[in-house]
Amino acid sequence: MIRFLLNQQEVSLSSADADLTLLDYIREQRRLSGTKEGCAAGDCGACTLVLAEPNSQSDGLFYRTVNSCITLMSAVHGKQLISVEHLSENNTLHPVQQALVDHHGSQCGFCTPGFIMSMFALYHQNAQPNRDDVLNALSGNLCRCTGYKPIIDATLAVCAQAPDDQFSRNETETLKQLLSFDTGTQGTPNLIMPTDRKALAHAKAQHPDAQLVAGSTDLSLQFTQQLKKGETLISLNAMSELKTCTTNEHSITIGAALPLNDAMPTLLKYFPTLAELLTRFASLPIRNQATIGGNVANASPIGDLPPVLLALDAKLHLDNGTDKRIVPIREFFTGYRQTQLASDEWLAHIEIPKLKPKQRLAAFKISKRMEDDISAVCAVFKLTLSDGTIKQVETGFGGVAATPVQCNALADALVGKTWSDKSCVALGKNILENAFSPIDDVRASADYRNTVLANLWHRFWLENQTNNTIQTRVVSHA
Numbered sequence: 219m220i221r222f223l224l225n226q227q228e229v230s231l232s233s234a235d236a237d238l239t240l241l242d243y244i245r246e247q248r249r250l251s252g253t254k255e256g257c258a259a260g261d262c263g264a265c266t267l268v269l270a271e272p273n274s275q276s277d278g279l280f281y282r283t284v285n286s287c288i289t290l291m292s293a294v295h296g297k298q299l300i301s302v303e304h305l306s307e308n309n310t311l312h313p314v315q316q317a318l319v320d321h322h323g324s325q326c327g328f329c330t331p332g333f334i335m336s337m338f339a340l341y342h343q344n345a346q347p348n349r350d351d352v353l354n355a356l357s358g359n360l361c362r363c364t365g366y367k368p369i370i371d372a373t374l375a376v377c378a379q380a381p382d383d384q385f386s387r388n389e390t391e392t393l394k395q396l397l398s399f400d401t402g403t404q405g406t407p408n409l410i411m412p413t414d415r416k417a418l419a420h421a422k423a424q425h426p427d428a429q430l431v432a433g434s435t436d437l438s439l440q441f442t443q444q445l446k447k448g449e450t451l452i453s454l455n456a457m458s459e460l461k462t463c464t465t466n467e468h469s470i471t472i473g474a475a476l477p478l479n480d481a482m483p484t485l486l487k488y489f490p491t492l493a494e495l496l497t498r499f500a501s502l503p504i505r506n507q508a509t510i511g512g513n514v515a516n517a518s519p520i521g522d523l524p525p526v527l528l529a530l531d532a533k534l535h536l537d538n539g540t541d542k543r544i545v546p547i548r549e550f551f552t553g554y555r556q557t558q559l560a561s562d563e564w565l566a567h568i569e570i571p572k573l574k575p576k577q578r579l580a581a582f583k584i585s586k587r588m589e590d591d592i593s594a595v596c597a598v599f600k601l602t603l604s605d606g607t608i609k610q611v612e613t614g615f616g617g618v619a620a621t622p623v624q625c626n627a628l629a630d631a632l633v634g635k636t637w638s639d640k641s642c643v644a645l646g647k648n649i650l651e652n653a654f655s656p657i658d659d660v661r662a663s664a665d666y667r668n669t670v671l672a673n674l675w676h677r678f679w680l681e682n683q684t685n686n687t688i689q690t691r692v693v694s695h696a
């Protein structure tokens with residue numbers, strides 16, 4: 219059974235196609251056609267819906283935007299599904315809708331319901347957001363005619379007030395209802411939702427051809443773009459043991475099924491220099507669903523997190539329900555989209571060593587757009603110094619080979635050299651320019667990739683001098 223609230227109405231689904239998206243459910247089965255379909259690929263935000271769920275950090279609700287075109291029904295279990303039709307009350311526009319009218323934030327109106335839902339989630343989340351917070355909240359929404367200034371102004375104005383709407387008034391009652399959905403079997407016969415590792419192992423044994431699905435931001439494209447049929451899927455959405463985030467003296471351990479946005483506070487606490495890369499990973503609604511486990515397990519050569527995890531020497535905890543084993547990420551990728559995962563295994567946790575005092579970390583993402591774009595090249599460098607001498611250089615790169623890769627030759631050439639010595643720039647650039655044989659594709663040519671990789675080493679060197687450090691990035695768009 220999949221149980222949720224459609225606004226305030228309780229819904230129980232005993233059957234649903236495994237590949238049914240929230241968008242098709244809401245438009246075709248509930249006839250709520252305010253939510254639009256633009257790209258069906260998570261790229262435009264016309265389909266944005268909000269899922270409200272018990273907040274793990276407080277006793278209230280957390281309002282999460284999702285791209286409903288690539289979100290499966292398993293994501294809605296135990297949550298309140300809110301669409302644009304639910305916002306107005308007694309024929310009076312919701313404050314975010316009124317703000318968009320007052321600031322002239324809509325012309326043809328196609329993108330408007332999606333923007334409204336992103337504004338609505340921010341209205342409930344962040345008292346008095348600044349312009350960067352607003353840009354982050356709207357990062358998954360495209361508008362082709364109004365221009366963004368009126369929409370940003372409307373969002374800043376309405377979110378300056380404390381939330382005062384039917385949702386805040388009903389919060390206690392909504393929370394009580396949602397918590398009551400936690401009991402009983404979850405999922406449907408072909409969208410299986412195990413709740414512990416034994417049940418997950420059993421589901422995999424019973425359905426050897428069923429694919430695992432976590433945030434579905436990658437997998438769903440098989441259904442919406444390639445029009446494949448997903449007969450049976452095993453969702454990790456109810457696996458609370460895969461959604462934890464713990465730390466000890468030496469490392470942080472993140473559950474493979476925890477959405478990236480939920481892991482971000484911990485990641486940024488221990489690795490603050492990842493801020494730019496993480497906030498440029500797709501868009502907020504994608505990060506609200508996409509998991510680190512999915513990013514690693516899909517073994518894409520252009521994923522943004524494997525380079526980070528390579529440079530940080532992360533360990534992957536694999537499980538089959540009976541045995542667990544730990545594989546260093548440096549040994550995990552065995553070929554294009556190939557990994558060490560056995561057919562009965564899943565990725566359970568990712569363990570990341572903390573930085574030591576003399577270590578520096580930097581991540582660079584090169585893509586055509588700031589937001590919601592896949593990297594042409596991603597480069598991550600971790601440097602260990604002792605009294606200004608290079609002790610170790612660890613790396614992770616995306617977009618330059620068939621798998622995420624490292625460059626050991628860089629460390630071999632640089633260890634023992636004085637970091638501030640300018641010869642480190644030329645040496646590193648020369649090695650990186652010739653280290654890989656990337657391909658030409660729509661994102662970038664092979665020549666561009668090689669050149670940019672070498673130049674990123676130069677930027678890393680400039681940014682990390684003890685004296686005379688040079689800032690090479692745009693740090694605010696305010």
Ligand SMILES: Cc1cc2nc3c(=O)[nH]c(=O)nc-3n(C[C@H](O)[C@H](O)[C@H](O)COP(=O)(O)OP(=O)(O)OC[C@H]3O[C@@H](n4cnc5c(N)ncnc54)[C@H](O)[C@@H]3O)c2cc1C
Nearest residue numbers: 260430432433434435436437500509512513515521522565
């Ligand atoms: C618009 C858009 C923008 C994007 N931008 C970026 C970007 O900037 N950077 C980037 O790196 N990626 C990006 N992506 C790709 C995608 O969002 C990420 O790869 C994401 O981390 C996938 O996680 P998921 O939980 O959604 O995976 P899913 O789609 O649920 O699964 C992906 C694959 O991993 C497998 N899998 C998932 N979890 C596990 C597990 N625990 N154990 C074993 N196998 C598992 C699934 O079976 C499936 O084969 C983007 C995608 C979209 C649609």
Ligand code: FES
Nearest residue numbers: 256257258263287
């Ligand atoms: S329709 Fe474009 S993001 Fe969903």
Ligand code: FES
Nearest residue numbers: 325326327361362
């Ligand atoms: S108002 Fe037309 S696309 Fe935004």
